[in-house]
Amino acid sequence: MLNSDILIKYGATIKIFKEGEVIFAEGDDCHYFYQLIRGTVKWTNYDSDGGEMIQEFISEGNSFGELPLFDGLPYAATAISESISELYRLPKEKFDKLIEENPQELKKLTQLFVKRLRFKFMMLRECLGKEPENRVRSLFKYLRESSKNLDPNSNQITLSRQEIASMIGLRVETVIRTVRKMNDSGEIKILHGRIFLPN
Numbered sequence: 001m002l003n004s005d006i007l008i009k010y011g012a013t014i015k016i017f018k019e020g021e022v023i024f025a026e027g028d029d030c031h032y033f034y035q036l037i038r039g040t041v042k043w044t045n046y047d048s049d050g051g052e053m054i055q056e057f058i059s060e061g062n063s064f065g066e067l068p069l070f071d072g073l074p075y076a077a078t079a080i081s082e083s084i085s086e087l088y089r090l091p092k093e094k095f096d097k098l099i100e101e102n103p104q105e106l107k108k109l110t111q112l113f114v115k116r117l118r119f120k121f122m123m124l125r126e127c128l129g130k131e132p133e134n135r136v137r138s139l140f141k142y143l144r145e146s147s148k149n150l151d152p153n154s155n156q157i158t159l160s161r162q163e164i165a166s167m168i169g170l171r172v173e174t175v176i177r178t179v180r181k182m183n184d185s186g187e188i189k190i191l192h193g194r195i196f197l198p199n
């Protein structure tokens with residue numbers, strides 16, 4: 001994502017978060033730019049009943065929570081460290097200066113925003129339909145194309161059924177039935193409870 005040497009040059013520090021620790025919460029004011037060095041971060045929303053909608057699992061080298069740095073509004077989702085996570089943290093004022101003086105870094109962020117927006121459009125289109133198979137199929141296609149949450153050696157999806165359900169707005173029971181059906185039709189393979197995409 002953003003060049004680590006440039007981040008350090010502009011004053012980024014390294015901060016470590018414990019597993020389950022909230023990095024920032026939906027509605028908080030934004031004071032930092034964050035980029036993941038090691039670990040996993042879940043970027044998610046919760047409704048008033050405690051239901052969860054996972055926006056994305058952030059992989060190493062990627063940034064997250066950038067929107068308030070540009071529009072000045074509070075965070076639109078909560079970021080939680082899923083494992084011990086090490087992050088670059090750069091104060092907003094220094095981030096603004098970095099972007100102003102390094103337009104190539106802004107271009108990288110713009111490309112990331114476009115990828116995330118394309119995923120959202122695709123998932124919204126699929127959520128309009130009634131068929132859970134289409135939602136699951138579209139998510140799996142996205143995981144393959146983006147190489148996210150997918151073991152590159154085995155094509156194993158690294159998400160749990162609950163995480164899949166929380167990403168596409170389905171109940172976990174529906175996801176379980178759907179992946180079983182997809183396994184029976186040969187679209188995917190389930191081995192020892194793990195989901196594998198065909199080569």
